[in-house]
Amino acid sequence: MHGLVNRSIQRFVQNTYGEQTWADICHDAELGFANFESMLSYDSSQTEAVLNVTCKKLQRGRIGLLEDIGTFLISDPASDALRRLLRFGGENFEEFLLSLDDLHDRAQLALPDLDLPSLELREHSAKSFELQYKWQEPGFGTLVLGILRAMADDYGALVLLDHSHGQDDVGDHDRISISLLDAEFAQDRGFELGGAH
Amino acid sequence: MRVADFAPSDVKAYHKGPLLGKVAIDRLMPMHLWVGPTGHVIRVGPTLRKLRPGQALVGQRLTELLEFRRPRGVQVMADLIARDGASIQVLFRAAPRSSMKGIIVALPQQQGVLINLSIGISVAETVSKFGLVSKDFAPSDPTVEMLYLIEAQSAILKESKKLNTRLQGAKIAAEEQAYTDTLTGLKNRRALDHIMGRLIGRAPNDKFGLMHVDLDFFKSVNDTHGHAAGDHVLQEAARIFIEETRSDDIVARSGGDEFVLILMDCVDEKMLNKIAGRIIDRLQRPIMFDGLDCRVSASIGITLSNNYNELTADQVCSDADAALYQSKHKGRSCYTLFTPDGDKHLQKGN
Known part of the structure; x- marks a missing residue:
């Protein structure tokens, strides 16, 4: 999965739920790093691991979470x-x-x-x-x-x-x-x- | 449909070509200029009008409105008509002098010429300066696509630059954590501390002799011949240490011109003295750099792991240091073997 997608998930979580939550998710997903680079590519299993852990941690369904990420990508003034x-x-x-x-x-x-x-x-x-x-x-x-x-x-x-x-x-x-x-x-x-x- | 299939009246129209109304021309060529037979502007496309806000362009003499970069020497109407089909490069005479390129076609029946312009390379700047919108460009014109690409590329470039900066930072961090001295290829201080810790942990099973080597006169080489020469001397010294030791011995650069050699399974005083003597011998030979004659020597302090009942890294190092100090004190270019009983038993060699 392209880094831009992974990076988007990261930015959404950091922005909405804070840095600590993101750090915890990276740890639980066993990424071995805490920052996705938007110009690199990652194995899809890493994206899946992050999404699964995020859903579990935030007690949210994948469907709703992804929709929120999509909205965030456009509406984030930063x-x-x-x-x-x-x-x-x-x-x-x-x-x-x-x-x-x-x-x-x-x-x-x-x-x-x-x-x-x-x-x-x-x-x-x-x-x-x-x-x-x-x-x-x-x-x-x-x-x-x-x-x-x-x-x-x-x-x-x-x-x-x-x-x-x-x-x-x-x-x-x-x-x-x-x-x-x-x-x-x-x-x-x-x-x-x-x-x- | 072939020409022959047209009705006779249409054949005439076909040969004349399509007649375009003013609105159609505005839509097809929003940056056109129609210049009449007298050389005055008759009509201006809507986008071109936006580039000269608050200015009446109609009625102006073309050569007073635009300066012709290519072709040069356009002054009168006949010059323009003669350039039928030519590509042109023009600038507004008054500021802001946006550069444009275009094509010129002569119109039939003394209607003058039609010039179609485009913004060219300064498109991003011009669009921004005059607040142009996508409707200002004909849908067949790739200008908006070009702006899209410019913007996408610059966003990507920004991300790539961030990545490069982070990678650069990571590289520096990795170097800080490295075990190798980049100048000489020897182990560095960090590596030495790590190795010492391991050796002390394994004592007394692992025996070793340790030499603390300090280059004499190194500072004067640096001062007289420059840092490049100094660096070369350090590299040569490193080569000598490697050649005078075995592959499982440890050679580290512990500081600027200081080195530590750990000779594994070697607690033979005679042997250590011999090695130290050879090292000093070799280091005293002139080292050539760029035609310069660099002369150094070395002072060495030696200690043995079986000198100690309880081995600690600090003790070993400070004893080797004390022996080295003795060598310096006794006139440099010599080695001193540390003995636990104190200074009076220090042996001096060379």
Whole structure:
């Protein structure tokens, strides 16, 4: 699993539950280190060990935990990078949804060893979509759900999301149905194209 | 569909080419300039207008608005028309002088020329300065993708730099914990303490002779010939110690120009004196460095593990030290064997 994913879990736990909790989790997961490097890759068993210990320690289910991590990655004011990169996808939430088809390839253009889930958007109507999610790493669908929820919030859109898990020989095959209730429900958090400079 | 399939009126239109309205041109080329036959700007694309906020561009003479870097020497309308199809590089004459590149095409029926510009390499800075948004670029224009990549790359670079800094820190920490003296390749002080601890633990089964060696005149080599020469002398000395001992003996650099040699299973005074004598002998020969003649010698203090009923590292080291001090005191370049009865029994050699 790429270090960026591992590092995200780490940042979420440290930020929400404190440094000591994270240190305890690393110890219990028998990592032998206390810091994931975002630019290195790790064996998936280490990611699984951390997630299992975290769920147990915080008495939380994996599904909800991953969704919270996804939300945190976008809404954490200390780290704007991922939010900004996703906002390049479009001017409004609908355009953003349409850009998800390219996310996998875009990410690989920037970081060739970053393997992300492949996403495909089906438009049922102007207000109703279904995002098909495929990944060989099992059990990460709700991370994307959390990211979508936070991005809708970022654009100021009111959406209804519904996640259903599926599986085949290759890996996870989840579906997230998206109902866009109001594209301009709240204040857009804003995005300046040249904002990083 | 082939041309032959068109109705006769359409064939004429086909040969004329598509007629584009002003709005269509704005959409396709949001950074275009239409320059009329008199050389004055007739129309400006919406994005290009954003780069000159509060300025009326229409009606300005093109050559007063833009400076032509390439091709050079563009002054009158005829120069532009003659460059039909050429790529151009221009700058605004007034600050901020954003550099742009583009293409120039001559329009039919004395309509002047159409110039389509793009921001080029300074895109990130320009977008930020003028608050451009993705709608300011035609969807077919990869500028926004380029900005995405620039931003993704710089985020990655930042992470990589953090990783490098941490690895550098880890390297320094590892060096601090190392057992090897990086200059000479000998064991260092830390290693020596560790080994001494182990030897003391195994006494009296493990017997050994210990030499404390201090280079004489080393400071003057350093002062006269420089640190590089000094380093070379230390390396040569290390080589001599290794050559004069066996592979399971211990040779450590315990400080700047101080060394400790532990000769395993050797408590033979004569043998130790002989080795010490040979070491001093060899060290006294001139060591050449970069054409410089570096001369040092050595003072040595020796003690034996069977001198002690109760062996402690501190005692062994301080006795070897006392013997070394005697050697220095007696005029250097000599060795002294420590005996437990005190100074009067110290033997001097060489």
